[in-house]
Amino acid sequence: MRKALILNRFTFFPVLSLFCLLTFSALRSPAADELAAMQLKVAFPNLTFNRPLWLEEAPDDSKRMFVVEQFGRILSFSKDTQCKDTNVFLDITERKPHENNEEGLLGFAFHPDFKQNHKFYVYYSQQNPKRSVLSEFTVSATDPQKADLASERIIMQTPMVYGNHNGGTILFGRDGYLYISVGDGGLGGDPHNFGQSTRFLYGKILRIDVNSRTGSLQYGIPNDNPFVGKSDKGLRGEVYACGLRNPWRMSFDRETGELWVGDVGQDKFEEIDLIVKGGNYGWSVREGFHPFKEPVDRLKDQSTRLIDPIMEYAHTPALQKECKFPDHSIGLSITGGYVYHGKKLPGLQGVYLYADFVQGTVWGLKYEHGQITADSQLTKPNLARSIASFGEDRDGEVYLLAFDGKIYELEAAPKQTAQAN
Ligand SMILES: [Ca+2]
Numbered sequence: 457m458r459k460a461l462i463l464n465r466f467t468f469f470p471v472l473s474l475f476c477l478l479t480f481s482a483l484r485s486p487a488a489d490e491l492a493a494m495q496l497k498v499a500f501p502n503l504t505f506n507r508p509l510w511l512e513e514a515p516d517d518s519k520r521m522f523v524v525e526q527f528g529r530i531l532s533f534s535k536d537t538q539c540k541d542t543n544v545f546l547d548i549t550e551r552k553p554h555e556n557n558e559e560g561l562l563g564f565a566f567h568p569d570f571k572q573n574h575k576f577y578v579y580y581s582q583q584n585p586k587r588s589v590l591s592e593f594t595v596s597a598t599d600p601q602k603a604d605l606a607s608e609r610i611i612m613q614t615p616m617v618y619g620n621h622n623g624g625t626i627l628f629g630r631d632g633y634l635y636i637s638v639g640d641g642g643l644g645g646d647p648h649n650f651g652q653s654t655r656f657l658y659g660k661i662l663r664i665d666v667n668s669r670t671g672s673l674q675y676g677i678p679n680d681n682p683f684v685g686k687s688d689k690g691l692r693g694e695v696y697a698c699g700l701r702n703p704w705r706m707s708f709d710r711e712t713g714e715l716w717v718g719d720v721g722q723d724k725f726e727e728i729d730l731i732v733k734g735g736n737y738g739w740s741v742r743e744g745f746h747p748f749k750e751p752v753d754r755l756k757d758q759s760t761r762l763i764d765p766i767m768e769y770a771h772t773p774a775l776q777k778e779c780k781f782p783d784h785s786i787g788l789s790i791t792g793g794y795v796y797h798g799k800k801l802p803g804l805q806g807v808y809l810y811a812d813f814v815q816g817t818v819w820g821l822k823y824e825h826g827q828i829t830a831d832s833q834l835t836k837p838n839l840a841r842s843i844a845s846f847g848e849d850r851d852g853e854v855y856l857l858a859f860d861g862k863i864y865e866l867e868a869a870p871k872q873t874a875q876a877n
Pocket of ligand 1: 699719727737738739742743744763764765
């Protein structure tokens with residue numbers, strides 16, 4: 457999911473990009489291990505979705521998969537490769553969440569105690585005024601296959617200035633708190649310097665408690681959030697980390713608990729960040745490992761250390777020379793994924809999987825003791841298969857959600873056609 461110019465990029469870049477990728481995709485860092493070439497296979501051949509953005513398995517024993525569609529539906533289906541039918545679990549399409557290319561029903565999370573309390577959370581866009589809404593719903597008391605629309609409790613509404621850079625991933629951490637990725641407010645170049653301002657919720661990772669209330673808020677602010685108690689300086693207690701541009705898809709490593717973010721870049725570099733409490737990831741003073749624009753006064757006041765990403769990749773071959781990882785092939789808009797801990801692909805154990813939305817390329821990297829120890833392009837680009845998101849099931853298997861409507865899995869590529877997918 458890209459910036460406002462995504463449609464223009466689709467128009468201008470494919471020919472140039474394909475040339476660049478054919479030229480540079482074979483290069484890689486000699487210091488890191490090579491991962492086996494992969495290809496994609498359709499995970500549920502009988503099912504097609506409309507702009508799928510999230511996939512998750514119900515945290516109960518029902519073996520139901522849930523897929524979020526950007527236009528406003530959540531569909532469930534049996535976790536069976538031959539499944540033919542989907543069930544409409546929630547439908548808010550009549551609220552028209554999808555007006556801008558990047559708006560829509562963007563996030564979904566089951567309550568950690570879903571099995572007992574049947575609560576879940578969604579993050580969606582609304583207009584007049586333009587805003588992002590975080591709401592709690594409960595499953596119907598009479599039909600476990602349906603959400604009860606009347607049960608909605610609006611937890612948080614964030615006014616949005618522009619239609620792009622909404623972030624929108626919502627995840628419960630091991631601490632039971634809800635983590636929310638919020639984009640920088642949009643347009644391009646962070647015109648209002650929101651990324652570095654803790655006075656606003658834009659360009660941030662937030663952490664809230666849906667089970668309690670702070671003051672008149674519909675949520676609680678955990679006491680150990682990094683800016684709690686600094687309200688005299690206008691700092692927002694909800695903020696967990698700052699300096700993000702458009703954190704498009706974030707995930708917890710199911711084994712280590714580390715929080716991974718794919719942060720969409722401006723015009724030069726895409727990046728991957730490991731998020732720590734109180735961390736400042738640089739935007740819009742930095743884009744990837746590089747200066748972007750002069751710090752604003754309020755950042756100088758904070759004297760905050762800016763945390764570099766663990767990986768970046770460039771938009772063009774010319775920019776690759778400036779890139780911290782010049783052997784990484786290029787792309788235009790990162791889609792953050794998951795650290796793989798499934799059983800089907802032992803060679804990818806502990807590997808962070810990520811993709812490029814525009815190019816359809818999939819990569820994997822392994823990060824150990826502060827170093828990239830493996831780093832590979834796993835599949836060749838496929839411009840017709842924009843990978844918009846990833847999903848993970850209860851077994852740790854990882855899925856790729858593409859705008860051709862299909863849900864994919866990775867599988868080892870046959871040697872004679874390695875990376876030919
Ligand atoms: Ca950054």
